[in-house]
Amino acid sequence: MTRSVRSKWFAALATGVLVGAASAQPLHPMEPHRHAEGQALKNPVPPTPDSVATGRQRYVFMCRECHGNTGLGDGDMAHAGGDIPDFTDDVWLHGPDDGEIFLVIKEGVTADMQPYADRLDDEEIWHLVNYLKTLADRR
Numbered sequence: 001m002t003r004s005v006r007s008k009w010f011a012a013l014a015t016g017v018l019v020g021a022a023s024a025q026p027l028h029p030m031e032p033h034r035h036a037e038g039q040a041l042k043n044p045v046p047p048t049p050d051s052v053a054t055g056r057q058r059y060v061f062m063c064r065e066c067h068g069n070t071g072l073g074d075g076d077m078a079h080a081g082g083d084i085p086d087f088t089d090d091v092w093l094h095g096p097d098d099g100e101i102f103l104v105i106k107e108g109v110t111a112d113m114q115p116y117a118d119r120l121d122d123e124e125i126w127h128l129v130n131y132l133k134t135l136a137d138r139r
């Protein structure tokens with residue numbers, strides 16, 4: 001590799017790192033933490049039985065494979081990497097407010113827990129939030 005090619009490569013790498021660091025992705029420490037941006041969001045969808053049922057429907061199609069049928073984190077794909085949280089306990093790693101859970105689903109947090117913004121509209125994500133919040137009560 002010539003000197004100029006190598007320095008171009010380093011420049012590209014450095015730019016990639018800088019762009020990554022400056023992106024809108026929020027920081028996610030390993031321990032439970034809060035997201036002010038999510039805390040400021042108000043859930044516009046009341047948790048009616050219809051909303052919860054719609055959330056359940058989406059969950060079965062898109063989330064159950066990892067998060068498990070009852071939200072215990074025991075889905076078949078749970079070995080894909082990363083710890084799958086238990087939705088039936090009272091720990092929400094990224095914050096317990098509806099808006100915080102909403103942003104986790106919309107923006108994603110890891111390679112496993114991907115952003116769903118392209119696959120679900122906001123209203124569908126709120127239905128999912130309403131459904132997830134019922135799981136702790138079903139224990």
Ligand code: HEC
Pocket residue numbers: 058059062063064065066067077080081082083084085091092093094095101104105109110112113114116128132
């Ligand atoms: C490929 C596996 C996979 C799929 C599919 C998946 N998740 Fe996740 N999910 C994860 C993992 C792993 C984490 C833990 C991420 C972290 O915080 O490190 C997670 C975390 C979460 C959290 C954060 C919980 C907390 O304690 O704060 C929520 C909420 C969530 N997922 C909802 C969903 C929803 C809703 C869907 C479907 C639309 C979904 N997930 C699909 C793997 C998955």
